[in-house]
Amino acid sequence: MTAYPYDLILFDLDGTLIETAPEIADAVNDTLTRFELPPVTQQQVNDWIGHGTRTLLIQALAEVGKTTLEAVQAADNFKQIEAAFGTHYEQRCGTRSHLYPCVRETLQALRAQGVKLVVMTNKEGRYTQVVLDAHELAPLFDHVISGDTLPVKKPNPAGIDDCLQRFGVARERALFVGDSSIDVATARNGGITVWALPYGYNMGEPIESCNPDRVIPDFSALTTLLPTPA
The missing domain is CATH 1.10.150.240 (Putative phosphatase; domain 2)
Structure with a gap:
């Protein structure tokens, strides 16, 4: 099997990783x-x-x-x-939220293959950390960009550019995974591939209308291209 096509994956938080x-x-x-x-x-x-x-x-x-x-x-x-x-x-935080299907297992599998994992959310940093800690997700990510981490937030692609430089990843080797038109626009503005999930919060509109590169049913789609362990 060929090598995994992405070295960096950025994830939205609310409606993508966790139902909050x-x-x-x-x-x-x-x-x-x-x-x-x-x-x-x-x-x-x-x-x-x-x-x-x-x-x-x-x-x-x-x-x-x-x-x-x-x-x-x-x-x-x-x-x-x-x-x-x-x-x-x-x-x-943590009282009525839950991870979406296959999230933890997928993040663990990707991390084991050396893929850099980033949360990129518009939620303010103090709340982002509380949510990640409530679900014990923080250790699985290499970096977190919240809505107040940089001077601008999504759909501005500054967070994408920061991560590409931070981890030395080529633009074509990065993927954004989200659930909304904001996420699709962010990826498009940053010149990277975007996959979208249909179960999140897209202001009441179907995610297909945003024309992501791919709509995936759940996180397991991210691991189908992983090399089979020897």
Whole structure:
């Protein structure tokens, strides 16, 4: 069998590695309740995932307050609400999230073959680490890029460029695996191949409409090209 075609794989987090939406919704509604605001639905939260947890909170506040995103951020109590959300989300992490099928086994198999593995998410770093630790995934990754690691975030390809340079990998030997139009756009902007999963959070749209290079049913597709152990 030929050698594995990728030396570096970058993964989105929410909706790709881990189903996190239920506990994100819990934390949002914990926060809204604290400030005597009405709750949002699980589907609304699913559709807001992708641009980072802070943006999701702003969208929720704009929805329940029937106002604009700008007005939410300009409100006198926004910093207080944001801090409360952080506390609630850290408490909720790991309570109702779970790995998608074949994730841990696939990461272990790829790592054993020497493939460099990276998480690239728009979730803020403090929450990214809590989620990874809750599911004991952090040791399986060589690097983590969160939404506040660099001055820009997805779909800007700066994180891809950083990893290609960091690990000395050619662009054609890198793969992005995600679940949303943001992930597909990130890979396209970075000039690398992108595979997409159909079960995540793509703002309510089918992932096929984003035209990734390949739609895979689950993570096991990433190991079918691995060399057979001697």
